Amino acid sequence: MTNYITHPASFKDPSGFVFQAGGTIYRQVNQSYAATYDKLMSSGLYQQLVNKKQLIPHREITENLTQSPDWYKTLQPEAIPFISYPYEWSFEQLRDAALLTLSVLRTALSHGMILKDATPFNIQFMRGRPVFIDTLSFDVYDHSRPWVAYRQFCQCFLFPLYLEHYLKKDVQKILSAYIEGIPVDVTARLLPWKSNLSFGVWLHVYLQNTVQRGKKGGSNTNTVQFQKKKLLDLISHLESILQRFPEERTYKTTWNNYYEDSILSQDYLQQKEKIFRELCEGLTIQQALDLGANDGYFSKILAAGNTAVIATDVDGQCINRLYCEVKKKNIPNILPLILDISNPSPAIGFHNKERTAFFERTHADLVLALALVHHLVIGKNIPLPMLAAWFRDIAPRLIIEFVPKEDEKVQQMLSSREDVFDHYTQADFENAFSPYFDIQASKPIPGTHRVLYLMTRKNAL
Amino acid sequence: MIITSIFLYVDPGSGSYLVQAIIAAILGALFYFKNIWWRIKAFFFKPKKDETAGNDTVND
Numbered sequence: 188m189t190n191y192i193t194h195p196a197s198f199k200d201p202s203g204f205v206f207q208a209g210g211t212i213y214r215q216v217n218q219s220y221a222a223t224y225d226k227l228m229s230s231g232l233y234q235q236l237v238n239k240k241q242l243i244p245h246r247e248i249t250e251n252l253t254q255s256p257d258w259y260k261t262l263q264p265e266a267i268p269f270i271s272y273p274y275e276w277s278f279e280q281l282r283d284a285a286l287l288t289l290s291v292l293r294t295a296l297s298h299g300m301i302l303k304d305a306t307p308f309n310i311q312f313m314r315g316r317p318v319f320i321d322t323l324s325f326d327v328y329d330h331s332r333p334w335v336a337y338r339q340f341c342q343c344f345l346f347p348l349y350l351e352h353y354l355k356k357d358v359q360k361i362l363s364a365y366i367e368g369i370p371v372d373v374t375a376r377l378l379p380w381k382s383n384l385s386f387g388v389w390l391h392v393y394l395q396n397t398v399q400r401g402k403k404g405g406s407n408t409n410t411v412q413f414q415k416k417k418l419l420d421l422i423s424h425l426e427s428i429l430q431r432f433p434e435e436r437t438y439k440t441t442w443n444n445y446y447e448d449s450i451l452s453q454d455y456l457q458q459k460e461k462i463f464r465e466l467c468e469g470l471t472i473q474q475a476l477d478l479g480a481n482d483g484y485f486s487k488i489l490a491a492g493n494t495a496v497i498a499t500d501v502d503g504q505c506i507n508r509l510y511c512e513v514k515k516k517n518i519p520n521i522l523p524l525i526l527d528i529s530n531p532s533p534a535i536g537f538h539n540k541e542r543t544a545f546f547e548r549t550h551a552d553l554v555l556a557l558a559l560v561h562h563l564v565i566g567k568n569i570p571l572p573m574l575a576a577w578f579r580d581i582a583p584r585l586i587i588e589f590v591p592k593e594d595e596k597v598q599q600m601l602s603s604r605e606d607v608f609d610h611y612t613q614a615d616f617e618n619a620f621s622p623y624f625d626i627q628a629s630k631p632i633p634g635t636h637r638v639l640y641l642m643t644r645k646n647a648l
Numbered sequence: 649m650i651i652t653s654i655f656l657y658v659d660p661g662s663g664s665y666l667v668q669a670i671i672a673a674i675l676g677a678l679f680y681f682k683n684i685w686w687r688i689k690a691f692f693f694k695p696k697k698d699e700t701a702g703n704d705t706v707n708d
Contacts, residue, residue, distance in 0.1 A: 333672075394671065417672035420672055420676055421672055424671075
């Protein structure tokens with residue numbers, strides 16, 4: 188028997204499971220799903236979705252790698268470079284994932300099949316666009332039945348989008364608390380009164396909330412009869428709601444106009460870019476992680492050199508704007524994600540293993556931390572030695588900017604609080620990092636007090 | 649074909665099917681009246697290229 192490990196998130200669906208063997212991810216199809224899987228493949232649905240780049244392609248392995256008696260087929264899906272989760276996606280990313288789900292559902296219906304679930308965990312971002320990854324989500328369509336995953340679709344996609352749209356706040360983090368989506372009663376209570384004026388909100392939130400409350404302990408609703416025309420009407424309506432959300436998110440956040448509003452000049456940015464390019468010269472980088480990427484200025488420089496970049500920022504608006512740009516300019520190797528460094532995505536779900544922590548998923552050759560350290564030390568009170576030890580854990584190579592107290596931005600930050608940061612000097616910074624890193628270069632940025640460093644992790648550690 | 653419970657691992661939940669039936673009925677009525685409106689409009693006014701009787705989106 189081959190040694191294999193079942194994926195900790197793959198336990199809900201009896202149709203099969205995902206497992207890892209020999210460093211490769213496989214998906215087993217069980218006997219109970221054999222007829223449905225054959226229909227997916229023989230109806231032309233699989234091929235059509237793969238041709239449209241909406242479903243992840245796979246190849247069939249003839250071997251029963253798990254030696255399981257339930258085995259029907261082993262699939263080897265195309266490898267996904269980085270697994271991200273909905274609570275790390277911006278509004279546009281979640282909306283595109285929702286539209287993809289509905290598009291896959293429509294195509295499935297035209298082939299006599301339907302989606303039996305509608306969770307954003309079935310979707311990943313690859314080459315700048317969402318792709319459906321759960322090959323076993325399809326079921327044979329019963330024309331007389333409603334869509335079993337309608338409520339799940341609303342909870343996981345529609346409600347978070349409505350909340351962000353009406354509250355004008357980043358709400359993605361809520362999805363890490365409500366792993367199965369935001370319940371309708373919670374959504375109804377959180378939405379402001381003006382959302383009552385929206386027909387879509389009235390129909391999918393308030394009406395659903397009222398009916399659901401009324402049905403508690405009620406009769407078996409599985410007897411409800413449906414028709415395909417009604418289901419297509421429902422899909423059309425959900426699509427029209429999603430498409431009508433305005434593309435530009437206009438509300439102001441701390442960081443969404445950073446480079447435009449910043450007291451720092453364009454000259455600073457050009458000088459920094461010049462030094463950054465010099466530091467990157469000669470480095471072989473497969474995957475980079477840009478922390479505090481803002482609008483992705485430096486991520487785009489790395490991506491132009493064919494490096495795969497995960498660009499993160501705490502501000503959902505910045506990530507949204509970068510995602511839109513990546514999509515518009517067709518940049519396949521930047522994955523923008525929302526990340527609060529002082530409180531990154533934790534391990535959650537059953538046994539705390541279903542969804543892994545952010546930094547367990549990243550394996551970057553190079554980590555960028557540009558104009559970030561002062562926010563973590565002075566904004567979040569993280570001592571420099573702790574910060575250096577953390578960078579040691581995540582960064583084999585590090586390009587990091589030190590912003591001293593003399594800097595105008597730091598002065599601004601200190602103007603509204605007591606300066607308790609006696610150990611925040613350039614010497615303290617170097618002393619904190621040098622036990623873990625070899626400082627290979629340090630270059631002052633002309634016209635500022637800032638310094639850009641290239642560091643490499645010490646092998647002995 | 650009858651969907652067996654083994655595949656329904658997502659709990660349809662109380663009210664989910666009923667809600668869809670109600671929503672679909674409301675949407676069906678709206679689409680029906682909208683189609684009639686488009687036909688009346690088309691009878692009196694020459695339709696523009698992008699205005700078709702089969703357009704079935706409902707304003708949010």
